[in-house]
Amino acid sequence: MSAAAPTIPNSLLLNRHKPTRLLSPRPFAVRCTAATQTAAATPPTASSTRLFNFAAGPATLPEPVLLKAQSELYDYQGSGMSVMEMSHRGKHFLSIIQKAESDLRNLLNIPDSYSVLFLQGGATSQFSSIPLNLCRSSEDSADYIVTGSWSDKSFKEAQRYCSPKVIWSGKADKYVKIPDFDNLEQNPDATYLHICANETIHGVEFKDYPVPKNKGGILVADMSSNFCSKPVDVSKFGIIYAGAQKNVGPSGVTMVIIRKDLIGNAQGITPIMLDYKIHDENKSLYNTPPCYGIYMCGLVFEHLLELGGLAGVEKMNKKKADLLYQAIDESKGFYRCPVEQSVRSLMNVPFTLEKSELEGDFIKEAEKEGMVQLKGHRSVGGMRASIYNAMPYAGVEKLVGFMKDFQARHG
Numbered sequence: 001m002s003a004a005a006p007t008i009p010n011s012l013l014l015n016r017h018k019p020t021r022l023l024s025p026r027p028f029a030v031r032c033t034a035a036t037q038t039a040a041a042t043p044p045t046a047s048s049t050r051l052f053n054f055a056a057g058p059a060t061l062p063e064p065v066l067l068k069a070q071s072e073l074y075d076y077q078g079s080g081m082s083v084m085e086m087s088h089r090g091k092h093f094l095s096i097i098q099k100a101e102s103d104l105r106n107l108l109n110i111p112d113s114y115s116v117l118f119l120q121g122g123a124t125s126q127f128s129s130i131p132l133n134l135c136r137s138s139e140d141s142a143d144y145i146v147t148g149s150w151s152d153k154s155f156k157e158a159q160r161y162c163s164p165k166v167i168w169s170g171k172a173d174k175y176v177k178i179p180d181f182d183n184l185e186q187n188p189d190a191t192y193l194h195i196c197a198n199e200t201i202h203g204v205e206f207k208d209y210p211v212p213k214n215k216g217g218i219l220v221a222d223m224s225s226n227f228c229s230k231p232v233d234v235s236k237f238g239i240i241y242a243g244a245q246k247n248v249g250p251s252g253v254t255m256v257i258i259r260k261d262l263i264g265n266a267q268g269i270t271p272i273m274l275d276y277k278i279h280d281e282n283k284s285l286y287n288t289p290p291c292y293g294i295y296m297c298g299l300v301f302e303h304l305l306e307l308g309g310l311a312g313v314e315k316m317n318k319k320k321a322d323l324l325y326q327a328i329d330e331s332k333g334f335y336r337c338p339v340e341q342s343v344r345s346l347m348n349v350p351f352t353l354e355k356s357e358l359e360g361d362f363i364k365e366a367e368k369e370g371m372v373q374l375k376g377h378r379s380v381g382g383m384r385a386s387i388y389n390a391m392p393y394a395g396v397e398k399l400v401g402f403m404k405d406f407q408a409r410h411g
């Protein structure tokens, strides 16, 4: 061993592939500030290697957010460590989670009478949390509107913890509709009415919401795939929940916005991690939260506020969706979208080819042009373009150009 070796921290000796400036032995008193400052002085720029990613989730994130995260990855704002490495109870992370909550409150104009929770377990764990927290026992009833695979899954999970009833299902029509609210037979004794605001697989989106006629006036919505894509009047809901990985961050964070009076009534069998009261009392820090994911969501909320808020975001989303649906509708049947026009999703656009044998070629050729993840969900086939907030207009323009060219060659 050389004489200098003992002065090199073990962690650096292990990382031989790291850049030399990080490897050079230095006194412990000298921190890696030079490297950090260099990174900050020349922020990374957008790369032409990025693809247009039409995935349904995890999905594309805003480039400015990725670049900001990249610039802060190694040393978060002079803290000397990455957000991934810091204590969730330390001052830096506390200010990250508090700002994320306050920015989300601003974005959605969330009333003070609602709590905002940053949880784990995906929207899927909310399928269980909701009946467990809202129903006193398995005897309690709940109304479910089933407009696609996700609301179907949430209904099936609720069957374990309460007595839910499907009061409307679009299954017979292959999930292409939203019901007429006036004709819904809601149970006045139900504990809550549950909807999926946007069916990610079938591309069906509620444009307005049914008024709950149950005793507590409780409407619960799974907004996983259209969360923060447009303004929403939160006061119409008892609970809004959403997995982050479509519009607002990486997978691993689940947001729950809940009317405060609905907290604290969980069934005795509720696992502690599914009890809203525990998370509310501990400000989402009962156990170690998904810190980096929450940080990323916070950057996205900040970015959406910088864009001017959700009204502007919705306008842009409409512009993108109009362009794509118009291309489908004007293709004289070469492309088809099965969903009823008035409830077509601004986020997930499913479509098929009249000549279904060409769908494989369509997907492969699009991939070669830098447009990926266009394959429809395995349960429905065809294609699906997810055009969340972070999909640039240019991405949709490119897709539409490609669709026209493909039709010209194969029509």
Ligand SMILES: Cc1ncc(COP(=O)(O)O)c(C=O)c1O
Pocket: 057, 121, 122, 123, 124, 125, 150, 196, 198, 199, 200, 201, 222, 223, 224, 225, 243
């Ligand atoms: C509308 C909707 N609800 C629920 C889920 C399940 O979310 P998770 O995988 O985060 O549990 C998804 C996932 O894609 C979804 O799109």
